[in-house]
Amino acid sequence: MSKIWFLEDVNVFGALCPHKTKRYRERNHFCQYGKQDYIYFEEDAATKVYLIEKGKVKLGYYAEDGKEVVRAILTKGELFGEKAILGEESRSEFAQSLDAQTMVCPVPVGQMQELMRSNRTFSLKVYKFLGMRFKKLERRLDLLLFKDATTRVKEFLDELADDFGYCCPNTGDTVIKHPYTQKDIASLIGTSRPTLNAIMNDLKAVNFLDFSRNEIRLKVA
Amino acid sequence: MSKIWFLEDVNVFGALCPHKTKRYRERNHFCQYGKQDYIYFEEDAATKVYLIEKGKVKLGYYAEDGKEVVRAILTKGELFGEKAILGEESRSEFAQSLDAQTMVCPVPVGQMQELMRSNRTFSLKVYKFLGMRFKKLERRLDLLLFKDATTRVKEFLDELADDFGYCCPNTGDTVIKHPYTQKDIASLIGTSRPTLNAIMNDLKAVNFLDFSRNEIRLKVA
DNA sequence: TTCCAAATGTAAGCTAGCTTACATTTAAAG
């Protein structure tokens, strides 16, 4: 499902990206980041929205005890910093490059809003995009409220399959090449890292899936 | 904090409400609902945003096991159904009147979006409003992830104080007259009802607060 | 005024999942 949205987003934001227009390119550039580089920090002024051209970006924040909390890890074609459109003034999270060669295209909020005003179709797509993010949050909250850790893992894997999965032509398994560590996943679904690991191995034991460092295979039933 | 927004919302949506214009009033009316009446159900087409003129509205949904889950209870001046603006097609929750005399002002999404296009200030306020709702969700999620039940109760009471509280001139206590039952609150903060009750009585025992059916007093320190 | 259904109060017993601690494996950097 989110796959469908993802594609629509690409249409929208691909069309949007100002680097396609020559005049803009003269003034601005894609921004490049190395591994671990921060694109923005918590508390930074929220003046731009970013489209990922290449690489991986981690969004998260630091809890009072200093522990890093992961909100999401996004890749090529995905958008982040969108709360700036909704009047956020300072960032409530950091954005950090995970790859040695991450490229993002920054779009000033003002430009975004101007486009939304002048192009009804575009604005509706942005609304839908924001609505999706909203629902995703609500879904996470509901899972946290009512589902046990194993169920949350399975739901997370389903989402992951939408974003990164493809069907293995030989086995029919869904192969997911993803950028998450077990620590990240644990943080996202609200369990401890050891618990997540145990669950993953249980699911492997019952042949629900197989996994290695950066690949998960959901077995066909 | 949310109080400030609340007031701004009133400005915006007060100015917006089409019943102020005579022509509109001839065609549409405020909608009245009795106790327990549903304003919309889950799965209903999401074509309108609603402003509460009077009374109380409960938003929630039913879990698979049939248990009711409360998302929020809103009162005069507050807005709901706003996901319709963000391209939601069918409701993911129900809206139910809690008072014998609840009045709401429905605003079609199309009209809303037209206004947003034609009035930049208005659209920015709507964006900010949506951003607030977004942050509220994120805050709830973070609390659920990292805080124990007692902390969540206290945070909830702080929010409640913003929405319904006033300072008692004699004692200096913050008095909160609210529409929630303990069951509602438990559902909102993600605990069981017995646990919430125990916590409330513990907080009463340590003189942090006092409470009866529909009033909570946060004691001055 | 009485009655009833909903709301609130309370306790016992159980368990999912946390914390902590440590071992093992892996991949990236020099």
Place this chain on the structure above:
DNA sequence: CTTTAAATGTAAGCTAGCTTACATTTGGAA
């Protein structure tokens, strides 16, 4: 090719908070 920090695997012990069950109180309906 070695080194090393990060990632992953595993287990023991503990506890917050759940479930269940029941008692008591309360406000509104009749």
